[in-house]
Amino acid sequence: MTNFNVLLFDEFETLDAFGPAGIIGKMQNTYNLEYYSIDGGTVLSSQHVSVNTRSVLDIDRNIRSILLIPGGMGTRKLIDDNVFISKLNELSQNSEFVLTVCTGSVLLAKTGLLQGLAATSNKRAFNWVCSNAPDVDWIKNARWVNDGKYYTSSGVTAGMDMTVGFICDIHGDKIALDVCDCVEYIWCRDKNNDPFAVQ
């Protein structure tokens, strides 16, 4: 069993977190979903969802884990929060894979771990993203990007396509399509098909 740890913070974008979680949740024999925040306690999404979380200090380092970092308006403050970024760096290094959605990729970039690697983010905030992390090879025309152990996706619902893509890479086509069938998801399986990049 691998832990799939979702890192939440105030003003996270609801679907950035729960889109991927809703998909990974269909592999309950492989992944155990847990929701964390830096200090634990209640976290409020931009869509008013109040979620109870555990502190990241409770993460068991002896269990293999994957980290999911959503985006959202909360990232605007967090990119300048050295304590948050330092803890995120440690969490990311201790995770087998790190998946980010939307502006969650900027938080990851701020740790330095994306330096020189290819990544993407959402298209409405793309200039902000690039200017805040110029050392990353930002790919504009991509639904999602995989480089090493890092998976980064475009805005919000692109995170679901990335998550199915991740499942496909790790577990193969059949399992990925079974998961899509479970949640009746019409998967955009071409990671280079980004209808929102040209706007």
Place this chain on the structure above:
Amino acid sequence: MTNFNVLLFDEFETLDAFGPAGIIGKMQNTYNLEYYSIDGGTVLSSQHVSVNTRSVLDIDRNIRSILLIPGGMGTRKLIDDNVFISKLNELSQNSEFVLTVCTGSVLLAKTGLLQGLAATSNKRAFNWVCSNAPDVDWIKNARWVNDGKYYTSSGVTAGMDMTVGFICDIHGDKIALDVCDCVEYIWCRDKNNDPFAVQ
């Protein structure tokens, strides 16, 4: 402002609720998102999300409202819970529109309000759905169905397509496509296009 009330219960399917919420949340000048359960308090989704909710008794009847009913394993018990179904009937009657996702449509059907109306539900549980509410005109081949003030969708992620369809019906094409752009959602806009019905 219209309230968009999401009704949660233990073992709700995470994406059934937060898919539509993530989309409606982009119309924050039109819809105010709130999360309720029958008794209020903490509700746990099937994907381990612990959500703080208000009691449905707190719903202000003087404000126009829309009700969203997710599905999930929790519906298996609730269809036989007369107190729940009776409260759901009242809530539905007091709502301008009622949207259901997946097996949430069976909960709504149990109130009697879908009698003789067209509706759909998810395809993996379709026989269970039909046998538990034989007085509904269940449409198998549909991503979502609208009949009167009721919108019902197929499984899980079909709820997002339905929600954009609802926005399109009420607010028009441009706003619906703007919302898709905001969340970078590749909308399946043909409600009769159901790739999961034939399986």
